[in-house]
Amino acid sequence: METILVVDDEQGIREFLTVLLEKQGYRVITASDGERALELIAHQSPDLVISDVRMPKMDGIGLLTGIRKTDPHLPVIMVTAYASMDSTIQAMRLGAHDYITKPFRIDEIRLVVEKALAKVRRPDDGTSQPAAIEEAQPAGLIGHSPKMVELYKLITRIAELDSTVLITGESGTGKELVARTIHCASSRAERPFLAINCGAIPEQLLESELFGHVKGSFTGAISHKAGLFEVANRGSILLDEIGEMSAVLQVKLLRFLQGQTFRRVGGTEDLEVDVRLIAATNKDLVKAMADGTFREDLFYRLNVIPIHLPPLRERTEDIPLLANRLLAQCVLRQRRGPTSISSEAMEILMRYHWPGNVRELENVVERAVALETTDQLSPASISVQVRADNEDGEKQPPWSFTLPSEGIDLENTVSQLEKDLMLQALERSGWVQSRAAELLNLTFRAFRYKVKKYGISKAH
Numbered sequence: 423m424e425t426i427l428v429v430d431d432e433q434g435i436r437e438f439l440t441v442l443l444e445k446q447g448y449r450v451i452t453a454s455d456g457e458r459a460l461e462l463i464a465h466q467s468p469d470l471v472i473s474d475v476r477m478p479k480m481d482g483i484g485l486l487t488g489i490r491k492t493d494p495h496l497p498v499i500m501v502t503a504y505a506s507m508d509s510t511i512q513a514m515r516l517g518a519h520d521y522i523t524k525p526f527r528i529d530e531i532r533l534v535v536e537k538a539l540a541k542v543r544r545p546d547d548g549t550s551q552p553a554a555i556e557e558a559q560p561a562g563l564i565g566h567s568p569k570m571v572e573l574y575k576l577i578t579r580i581a582e583l584d585s586t587v588l589i590t591g592e593s594g595t596g597k598e599l600v601a602r603t604i605h606c607a608s609s610r611a612e613r614p615f616l617a618i619n620c621g622a623i624p625e626q627l628l629e630s631e632l633f634g635h636v637k638g639s640f641t642g643a644i645s646h647k648a649g650l651f652e653v654a655n656r657g658s659i660l661l662d663e664i665g666e667m668s669a670v671l672q673v674k675l676l677r678f679l680q681g682q683t684f685r686r687v688g689g690t691e692d693l694e695v696d697v698r699l700i701a702a703t704n705k706d707l708v709k710a711m712a713d714g715t716f717r718e719d720l721f722y723r724l725n726v727i728p729i730h731l732p733p734l735r736e737r738t739e740d741i742p743l744l745a746n747r748l749l750a751q752c753v754l755r756q757r758r759g760p761t762s763i764s765s766e767a768m769e770i771l772m773r774y775h776w777p778g779n780v781r782e783l784e785n786v787v788e789r790a791v792a793l794e795t796t797d798q799l800s801p802a803s804i805s806v807q808v809r810a811d812n813e814d815g816e817k818q819p820p821w822s823f824t825l826p827s828e829g830i831d832l833e834n835t836v837s838q839l840e841k842d843l844m845l846q847a848l849e850r851s852g853w854v855q856s857r858a859a860e861l862l863n864l865t866f867r868a869f870r871y872k873v874k875k876y877g878i879s880k881a882h
Contacts, residue, residue, distance in 0.1 A: 424539055425449045425466065429459040429473040429485060430501065439472065442528060442754060443535070456480025460488050463496070470538050472522075474501045486516050497538040520615070525877040528751040529599070537606050563599050564747060565740030569732045573600070580727050581607035586679065588664075588724045589702040591731030593849045594781030597702040598660060598880070600729060605658040610698060613657030616650050619880060621666030621854050629671055630687050639688020651684060651695050658698040662880070663853065664724065665705035665716060672717045679723045699724075704852055734776040734783065741772050744780065748787045749799065759791040760799040767801045774808045778849045785845055789838050793830070805842070841876045844869075853880055 426448050428439045436452045443450045451466060453459040457480050459473065471489065475482040486498055497519040519538045522530055563570070580587065581604050589597045598617055605615040618631060626640065634649030650659055661667070667675065678684045679699065683692045701724045710716035734741065745763055753759040763771075767790075776782055786805055794803040801809060843862065851857035859869035872878075 423447070423449045424470070425451060425468040426535070427459060427462055427466075427468040427471045428452045429454075429456065429471065429477070429482070431455060431474065431477045435474070435501075438526070438755065439531075441757065442531065445754060446532065446535075448535075456482065456485035456488065459485055460492075463489065463493065468496075470535065471496060471498045472501060472535075473498060483516065486518055490517050499534055499538055519612075523879060525879065526755070528755060530602075533602065533606060537611055540611075563596055563603060564743055565737055566743070567732075567737040567740050569737050570740060573729070573731070576729060577604055577607060580604065582609060583727070584698055585726040586698070586724050587700045587727045587729060588707075589700065589729045589731065590707075591702075591704065592733050592777075592779055593704050593852060594779030595731040595733060596780055597704075597731060598662060600731065601658070601660040601700040601702060604700065605698070608658070608698070610657050614654045615658050615660070616654045617660040617662055618650060619662045619853065620671075621663035621852065625668045625671060628667075629674065632671075633674070633684050633686055634689075635687035636689045639686075643688070646686075649684075649686065651678065651697055652693060654697050655695045656697075658700060661699065661701045663703055663705075664701040665703040665707055665710055666852075666854070669715075669717070672720050676717065676720045676723060679720075734779045738772055741783070742768055744783060745771055745787060748784050749791065752788050752791045756791060760794045760797050762797070763799040764801070767799050767804055770801055770804055770809060778846065781845075782849070785842055789842060792834065792838055837876075840872070841878065844872060844876065844878060848878070848880075 426443050428436050428443070428450060429452070430436050430439075431454050433454075436454070440450045440452060451462055451468065453462055455477050456473070459471070460480075462468070463471070471485075473482045473485050480488070482500055486500070489496055489498055494517070498517070500518045500521045502521055502523055520534045522534055563573075577600070587601070587604065589600055591597055601617065602615055605611060618628075620628060623631060630640075630643075630647065630649065632649050632651060634647050634652055635643050637643055637646050661675075674684070681694075682696065683694045685692060707716050707721055707725075711718050711721055734744075742763075745768065749760070749763060753761065771783070771786075778785070786808055787799075789805055790799050790803040794800065844858070847858035847861040848855070851861060855869060855873070856866055859866050862869065864872075
């Protein structure tokens with residue numbers, strides 16, 4: 423039985439990861455700080471370490487540095503907040519195997535852990551093949567519909583190629599999951615997979631994040647910094663929402679694709695890397711080219727291998743499988759809730775049009791689990807918006823809510839509703855936070871506060 427050491431100063435996170443990993447058949451030991459973790463590594467020799475970046479006493483970076491001095495081959499997975507890219511880059515440079523972001527996705531944890539342990543299991547000669555990833559297949563990618571079967575075949579065919587990939591599809595269809603799956607099925611699986619949302623970061627900051635910068639190149643550049651292309655060398659990088667990239671950065675990205683070379687911001691030296699580039703968008707780039715907002719030459723450089731993800735409404739036969747997998751994951755994460763979905767509730771889920779796709783289904787299931795008081799998920803616990811879409815005649819207003827006879831936890835319910843509305847606003851705005859804030863009549867600052875409060879990220 424393989425042993426995993428979980429290091430986090432929050433007891434709740436240690437307990438959550440322990441339950442999840444033990445369910446997968448691993449032995450789990452825990453530590454609340456880096457110093458205790460080094461003691462356990464010396465005495466119990468774990469096969470894998472999962473560590474938070476930010477902790478008191480010795481933080482995750484200090485722990486990683488200590489591990490590399492004593493056991494350079496021990497795989498370490500870092501846990502980081504979605505926005506803490508600097509810490510992630512530093513960890514990757516120090517030799518972290520991979521990273522996972524908060525809030526957690528169970529499918530992502532399974533996939534990353536399996537990939538890391540596959541490295542440990544391989545013989546020293548390195549001749550064995552990468553471990554199969556089917557067991558850790560993300561929930562958003564499961565299904566037996568013809569479109570999903572074709573997607574699996576395509577991923578298998580292209581995984582070992584170095585060609586650029588352009589993934590298109592509506593928000594919530596699983597574009598980042600497909601990109602990560604391609605990476606994990608390739609010979610680059612042991613190297614970093616890094617993802618960045620081009621629409622969520624200002625132009626100058628995005629250029630620095632991608633290409634790095636030299637000291638003094640702009641106000642605040644107090645030291646040299648490696649960009650994501652440099653950190654992801656021999657790995658893969660996902661440029662999400664590529665359609666939001668500015669014209670200036672499109673030119674610089676095109677130059678990179680032409681020769682896999684780039685310069686840091688303010689630098690004079692050409693740097694060469696080996697990175698597989700995967701781009702994703704929910705925009706119509708052909709229309710964007712016609713409108714003059716996206717370069718035609720860049721489009722053809724990116725669109726070498728196109729992958730279009732179908733919306734959930736076009737593969738409704740996969741909804742029962744998806745809903746049951748998401749229910750099981752949510753119950754495991756919350757350690758409470760119904761164990762099955764009633765036939766009436768499933769019929770409602772099957773008839774809904776799912777504008778937010780798999781991500782919306784996940785949110786609906788999570789909220790239903792929080793509200794359900796029986797051992798079977800019933801129609802009453804499904805959100806009013808989904809139920810109303812199934813009813814004939816005049817639809818209920820989306821703010822309507824019927825108080826259950828047993829009462830509710832008002833604070834929890836209101837928080838869940840607020841979080842759900844924020845996610846819907848982000849979906850509708852293509853995850854551009856300023857637009858989402860406008861939809862909710864919030865200031866950008868207030869919206870950002872609530873994003874942090876609820877731990878909302880695009881991987882949610």
